[in-house]
Amino acid sequence: MTNGSVPCHIAVIMDGNGRWAKKRFLPRKAGHSAGSEVFRRIACYCRDIGVQYLTVYAFSTENWKRPQDEIDEIFSLLDKYLDEVQATMLNDNVAVRFLGNLSHFPSGMQRKIDNVHKLSDGYPSGVCQVNICVNYGGRDEIVRAAESILKNPPEILDENSFAQRLDTKGIPCPDLLIRPGGDFRISNFLLWQIAYTEFYFTKILWPDFSEKELAKAIAEYNKRKRRFGGV
Ligand code: FPP
Numbered sequence: 001m002t003n004g005s006v007p008c009h010i011a012v013i014m015d016g017n018g019r020w021a022k023k024r025f026l027p028r029k030a031g032h033s034a035g036s037e038v039f040r041r042i043a044c045y046c047r048d049i050g051v052q053y054l055t056v057y058a059f060s061t062e063n064w065k066r067p068q069d070e071i072d073e074i075f076s077l078l079d080k081y082l083d084e085v086q087a088t089m090l091n092d093n094v095a096v097r098f099l100g101n102l103s104h105f106p107s108g109m110q111r112k113i114d115n116v117h118k119l120s121d122g123y124p125s126g127v128c129q130v131n132i133c134v135n136y137g138g139r140d141e142i143v144r145a146a147e148s149i150l151k152n153p154p155e156i157l158d159e160n161s162f163a164q165r166l167d168t169k170g171i172p173c174p175d176l177l178i179r180p181g182g183d184f185r186i187s188n189f190l191l192w193q194i195a196y197t198e199f200y201f202t203k204i205l206w207p208d209f210s211e212k213e214l215a216k217a218i219a220e221y222n223k224r225k226r227r228f229g230g231v
Pocket of ligand 1: 014015016017018019020032033035036039056057058059060063074077078081132181
C-alpha cells in the first residue's frame with residue numbers, strides 16, 4: 001500500500017520487453033509474454049489501492065513495422081486476455097476497455113472486445129477500469145476525432161466537445177504516466193490527454209516492474225506540486 005494520495009488515473013508505456021528477453025537469450029516474444037503477466041499483477045494492485053483508471057500501451061499504430069511473429073504473439077496475448085476477462089470479470093471487479101482504431105481487427109477479436117465492453121458497461125461507476133491501447137496512436141486518435149467532427153459537427157467546438165470524440169471520452173486525463181525501459185519519450189501515447197500529467201521514468205524493464213516500483217512512482221508523484229498552469 002502507498003502513503004499519500006493515490007492518482008485517479010495512471011498510464012503506462014510497457015517498454016523494455018525485448019531487451020528483457022535478449023538479456024536472457026530468449027526470443028522477444030518471451031519478453032511480451034512476461035510483460036503481459038506483469039500487466040495482470042499491476043492491474044490487480046491498482047484496483048486494490050484504489051486507482052480508478054489504468055491505461056496501458058499494448059500496441060501502437062507504428063508497431064505494425066515489427067516482425068510478423070512478434071505482432072502475432074502480442075495479438076495472441078491480447079486474445080488470451082480477452083478470453084480470461086470474459087470468464088473472470090465479474091469476480092475480478094475490474095472493467096476493461098480497448099482503446100485505439102479497432103475497426104480492422106479480425107471479426108472474432110472484435111466480437112470479444114464488444115462483449116467485454118458490454119460487460120464493463122454493467123459495472124457501477126467508481127470500479128477500477130483498465131484501458132488497453134491497441135493499434136493506438138495519439139495523432140491517429142486526434143485525426144479520427146477531427147473526422148468525426150467533420151461528419152457530425154457539435155453545436156460548439158471547444159476542448160470539451162473535441163474530447164468527447166476521442167477514444168478516451170468520459171475518462172479523466174492521466175495524473176501520472178510511467179515509462180519503464182530507460183527511454184525519455186512519449187512515443188505517440190495519449191498526446192491530447194497528457195497536457196498536465198506528471199511523468200515518471202525508470203530504467204527498470206517492464207517485465208521486471210513490480211508493485212514495489214509502482215508504489216515508488218506514486219510516492220514520487222505525491223512529492224510533485226501540480227499547478228495546472230496556475231501559481
Ligand atoms: C514495448 O517493448 C512493448 C510492446 C510494443 C508490446 C507490449 C505488449 C504487452 C506487454 C502484451 C500485452 C498484453 C496484454 C494482456 C495487455 P519493446 O518490445 O519495444 O521492448 P524493447 O524496447 O526492449 O525492444
